[in-house]
Structures are given as C-alpha cells and as structure tokens.
Amino acid sequence: MPSGQDNTYFEGEADRAFNVASMKKYATNKQEMDKALEEMIRPFLASGSPSVIDACCGVGHVISFLSEMNPDATFLGVDQTPYLIEEAKKLNEGKKNVSFETGDLFDLPATYPKQFDLSVNWKTLSWLPSYEDALKALFAVTKKHVFVSSLFYDGDIDFEIKVRQHKKEQDGFHYYNIYSLPRFIRFAKEHGAKQVDVADFHMPLDLPRGDVDHMGTYTIPLADGSRLQMSGAVPMLWKLIRIDLE
Numbered sequence: 001m002p003s004g005q006d007n008t009y010f011e012g013e014a015d016r017a018f019n020v021a022s023m024k025k026y027a028t029n030k031q032e033m034d035k036a037l038e039e040m041i042r043p044f045l046a047s048g049s050p051s052v053i054d055a056c057c058g059v060g061h062v063i064s065f066l067s068e069m070n071p072d073a074t075f076l077g078v079d080q081t082p083y084l085i086e087e088a089k090k091l092n093e094g095k096k097n098v099s100f101e102t103g104d105l106f107d108l109p110a111t112y113p114k115q116f117d118l119s120v121n122w123k124t125l126s127w128l129p130s131y132e133d134a135l136k137a138l139f140a141v142t143k144k145h146v147f148v149s150s151l152f153y154d155g156d157i158d159f160e161i162k163v164r165q166h167k168k169e170q171d172g173f174h175y176y177n178i179y180s181l182p183r184f185i186r187f188a189k190e191h192g193a194k195q196v197d198v199a200d201f202h203m204p205l206d207l208p209r210g211d212v213d214h215m216g217t218y219t220i221p222l223a224d225g226s227r228l229q230m231s232g233a234v235p236m237l238w239k240l241i242r243i244d245l246e
Contacts, residue, residue: 020087027061044145045069050117055105056124060088067098078103109140117144125150126177139192146243152181167213176234194244201238203229
C-alpha cells in the first residue's frame, strides 16, 4: 500500500493475519480480475526481456504469476508495508528474475526515473485519497505501458467514500473511492499518455455474501443475467485500463 491514508487497520495482529491470508490465497486460486490482467499484459510481456514494476504489490501474488509468463523479464515489487514484503519474498522464493523492496509509490520517481518498460498498479487507486499523484508517479517510472484497475463512474462525478470497519482491531477508515472516468482519462492525457484503453470488468461467477460486519466481495444478480459486484454497500465498478506512454 502507498501512503496517503489511514492504514491503522493493517496494524493489529489478527488484522495482519487476515490480510496476509486473504491476499496469499490468490496466488493459488487466481482471481478473475487477475486472469484479465494476464490477457491484457500478455502481448507486452510475453517476448523480449521487459522490466516490470508492481507498485503496491502486497504479498506479490500478481508478480508470482506474471513472472511465469516470461523468464527473461525482470520484476520488482514495491510496497510500503514491511510484513507484506516479507510475505512476497516467501511466496516468490527461488525466482531469479523477481525482487522485492519496501518503499512508497510516491517516492519511486526519485529512485527509478523512467526505468521500467511496464508498470502495474492493481486494485489500489480507489483506496487512496485521490489518484493524481499516484498516476504521475507511475508515469515517471514507466517508459511504455501502465496497467491499472480501479473503481470508475462513466460520468463527470467523483465519489469520495470512506469506510470504517468497526470489527477491525484498530480504529480508522479506508477509502473505496469511485472516480470519474472521463476526468481520469483527461488527466492521464494531460500528463503524457498517448492512448488510454478501458475495459469494463464483469464478474463471471456468482459470489455469496459473507460476514456482513466485514467488507468482502459478493455479487447481486441483475435482470439481464449479469452480476453487480459489491463490497459491503459499495458497488465495485471496476475498469481495467492500459495507458500507453509511447
């Protein structure tokens, strides 16, 4: 996770164990959205020896499967949470083309100016107070293509959503922001994007609702046969985005 929000809900021992377990399971039971990332990034990753950074990598489960697509590519995972980086190193132990370090997304441009061919920032932007500085940081370290996923609204409205989970060990809130897609695209192009390709993500599986006292993904069936993905009371309006910088 990058800085810029109240992260105290990560600090309790039970909360840490829950967060690590919930992330690590996706290394063996791949999420549908992660499968979509594979298909998006494959044409740019599968050949040659591209360098890739996963900014806000968590336990490194995304790198764990992307690194298998091309053994000649190199991967760096960065997250500001030390215990997540330690788990990422364990999860990817023995992979010679993968490394991890503790660091903040917003500090990366000073260390890695235009160093990576591809950058990934997966399911992070909506959990920040805003996306602008994060996107500028990604642009600053990336030469070719940026891949992001976040919650977006098709109109000219931003929604700032703060969630406080009272069953967590620590007080504090975290964001579930839903951003205006037209404004996001305009901002990206104003800061150097040549092209912004956007795809809707539709959950293909029915997901049951879990403990109502914790945020967790579930689906609501709609009349047209599709599914509305939810977390708590928040609609998960996912967009998968590739930003071309050249």
